[in-house]
Amino acid sequence: xxGVTARSxxxxxxxxxxxxxxxxxxxxxxxxxxxxxxxxDALAMGLVLLGPAALALRDRWPLVAVVTSVVAAQVYIGIGxxxxxxxxxxxxxxxxAVQRGRRRKIWVIVAVSFAGxxxxxxxxxxxxxxxxxxxTLVAGWSSLVVAVAEVVRLKxxxxxxxxxxxxxxxxxxxxxxxxxxxxxxxxxxxxxxSQINVQASVALHLLDExxxxxxxxxxxxxxxxxxxxxxxxxALDLLRSDTTAPVSPAPTLADVDDLVTxxxxxxxxxxxxxxxxxxxxxxxxxxxxxxxxxxxxTNVVRHSGACSASVRVGYDDGVEIExxxxxxxxxxxxxxxxxxxxxxxxxxxGTVVAGPVVGGGFRVSARLPCGGPR
Numbered sequence: 466x467x468g469v470t471a472r473s474x475x476x477x478x479x480x481x482x483x484x485x486x487x488x489x490x491x492x493x494x495x496x497x498x499x500x501x502x503x504x505x506d507a508l509a510m511g512l513v514l515l516g517p518a519a520l521a522l523r524d525r526w527p528l529v530a531v532v533t534s535v536v537a538a539q540v541y542i543g544i545g546x547x548x549x550x551x552x553x554x555x556x557x558x559x560x561x562a563v564q565r566g567r568r569r570k571i572w573v574i575v576a577v578s579f580a581g582x583x584x585x586x587x588x589x590x591x592x593x594x595x596x597x598x599x600x601t602l603v604a605g606w607s608s609l610v611v612a613v614a615e616v617v618r619l620k621x622x623x624x625x626x627x628x629x630x631x632x633x634x635x636x637x638x639x640x641x642x643x644x645x646x647x648x649x650x651x652x653x654x655x656x657x658x659s660q661i662n663v664q665a666s667v668a669l670h671l672l673d674e675x676x677x678x679x680x681x682x683x684x685x686x687x688x689x690x691x692x693x694x695x696x697x698x699x700a701l702d703l704l705r706s707d708t709t710a711p712v713s714p715a716p717t718l719a720d721v722d723d724l725v726t727x728x729x730x731x732x733x734x735x736x737x738x739x740x741x742x743x744x745x746x747x748x749x750x751x752x753x754x755x756x757x758x759x760x761x762x763t764n765v766v767r768h769s770g771a772c773s774a775s776v777r778v779g780y781d782d783g784v785e786i787e788x789x790x791x792x793x794x795x796x797x798x799x800x801x802x803x804x805x806x807x808x809x810x811x812x813x814x815g816t817v818v819a820g821p822v823v824g825g826g827f828r829v830s831a832r833l834p835c836g837g838p839r
Contacts, residue, residue, distance in 0.1 A: 477521055477524050484520060491550035492505060494549075495549030513541070520554055531559055535578045555578075568618075716752060721776065725776055733773065740779040754784050754831070775787075787828065788828070815832050
């Protein structure tokens with residue numbers, strides 16, 4: 466049994482004990498003011514305690530608690546014992562059953578119970594006969610108890626729905642954060658590992674023929690591996706910190722120039738043209754634009770066989786990005802690269818178009834709103 470269930474059972478038992486104490490003492494007090502009713506005896510005490518005993522089991526059998534407490538009260542009244550707090554257990558049992566969703570059955574039980582009360586009033590040896598005023602009061606109080614229970618149940622359901630909606634929003638945000646993190650890791654690792662692969666190939670080629678030129682290639686490998694390790698460390702720190710705030714500054718459009726320089730060190734001739742002055746662009750859009758350029762250049766290095774590429778960043782009612790290479794072009798291979806670029810653009814309210822260029826080469830064009838998604 467888990468802790469929540471144990472606390473729940475303890476609560477039901479505790480309330481049942483409190484109701485039992487209240488009904489016992491209240492019944493003796495009521496009998497002092499009703500000398501014409503039958504005196505309290507062992508049978509009366511058994512009936513007074515039967516309802517609270519049923520309340521202790523209302524978590525598992527709410528309808529049994531209602532029926533038991535109602536029957537105990539009706540027999541109690543039918544024998545002629547003094548009116549008193551024996552109805553408290555009936556009210557609590559009815560309220561609890563409604564909260565547990567037994568709504569229609571409770572209305573039926575309440576209607577049958579009212580009929581039983583009328584019968585009990587007729588057979589009561591200490592009663593002067595059936596009282597319409599008394600019956601009206603019982604009917605009114607019974608309806609009020611069920612109505613209040615219904616209102617409380619509806620309010621609780623509304624609160625639960627709002628809490629569920631909030632949890633779903635939090636879960637969706639967490640999923641989106643993990644998706645963005647996975648995409649960032651893919652882009653960064655693919656880019657840096659591609660750089661490492663190219664520079665390692667260059668180093669191997671120069672090792673025998675031009676060993677004095679191996680140093681720059683090894684330096685590029687060291688820098689690319691350091692960048693990759695830094696990104697992985699940042700991603701792991703982000704996962705551990707349980708926060709959506711980045712642990713290191715995110716790349717911006719101003720960093721595209723350094724990115725182009727890094728890719729150029731691999732042997733690919735890359736030109737970069739950025740329009741000036743740049744309008745205000747949100748940090749999220751700048752990060753998306755940077756990652757799109759990074760992934761496009763990574764694809765050029767890995768797949769195109771190109772000798773040169775150009776990167777252009779312009780602004781015309783938004784951020785316009787274009788990466789063109791002079792490789793063999795062709796239909797792009799299905800994978801996470803282009804799909805990831807399109808997903809990034811879509812999340813910002815933009816678009817990405819990628820495809821071969823007539824005459825050879827490949828073009829990636831992206832358009833992003835300056836302020837991000839609307």
